[in-house]
Amino acid sequence: MSEFDRPHRPIRRPDLAALAGAAAEVEPFARAELAAATAAAVITHGRSGQGDSLVDLADRVGLDTLAELWRQEQPSSLPGALWALYLLRRWCQSNGDEVTRLWRAGRHYAPVDEVVAGVSEAADPAAIEALADAVLHGAYVGDFAVALERAAAFFRVIATGRRETAEPGRDGDRERSLAERNEETADGLTMTAQTWRQNPL
Template sequence: MAERARRPHRPAPHADLTALIDAAGGSMPQSRAEIASATAAVLVRVGREPSGDDDRFVSLADRVGLDTLAELWRDADPVSLPGALWALYLLRQWCRSSAEEIGRLWRAGEPVAAADAVVAGVADYVDVESVTRVADDVLTGAYRGDFAVALERAAALFRVIAAGRRELAVDGEHGRAELDLAGRNERAAGDLAAAARLWRDGRLR
């Protein structure tokens, strides 16, 4: 916790997450791993309650800052509840900030990853709006639908994007960089798919 004490600009965003833990009857744990697990578990539990406010949880990163969520969850095991939530919020931010790029990669990857394209559920006409909307839909599904399905949709989206990178990669340094990013996208997809399986088994923590 000493690291947090050296960063006084963080308390206000963290207070929002601390309030969620307190409201759920818990207490703020001490270790970073405990904080990651506790905040993720409370967000999913409270967010999935019938009286929950979908937009409040979908737009969490907008309110508390993506850096705050990164400090909480980025170092978590990718195949864990905080790791999976971090991937979903990071995907949403990426879709909002780089929608045109993702649309270009999607159009290149969709023909060679058609099954994944169907699972991801992006509109037939891929534009900035549809890319932004699918990321919101995935997070909404995490709180209002089948959490495993939401993870599988995100995994499928990453796989289509990876396919697009491979299709568009050219010779040279830029092409090698794109292939490296494709590999990272595929690893993210694999982690999300594994997390979905654990959720269905009741073992995602």
């Protein structure tokens, strides 16, 4: 049985905060099970057409709540992938200028990923934020695997931008390390997209 097979019931938004509080008190295996169950419930509810859009879920329940539930999971898992999408949205909202700088520095060196991600030609902070919203919106009302692949492509362009702009020294080393993390996230999202295509909820 894959993680996408396990049964689940709808989870109301207030329940997520309570579950997040409980997550810190359970063993790692049970925490992973809780993360998988809540992620499956969220994605199923969001894709059912019932209730409000979950694009702004992190705004409603708090990013810290989602972090407690999903942050420790790998992007190659459903909860880890959802966490990456919500974190991407918050990053684009709060650090639009930095993300834009990295995107512009990397996009010409990763033309395929640039096309897959689908940032508008303007590539300004508003376009970057719109991309993050569109990816999450697509996760709930479109093809979930495509949404994950768009996010993966975005992370790869950002990783390229980090390497292209990294200076020698400690700060440059930090950027190169972050680039590796961005690529690991991209690889994990791609794996989750493949799993979803084989066995969607």
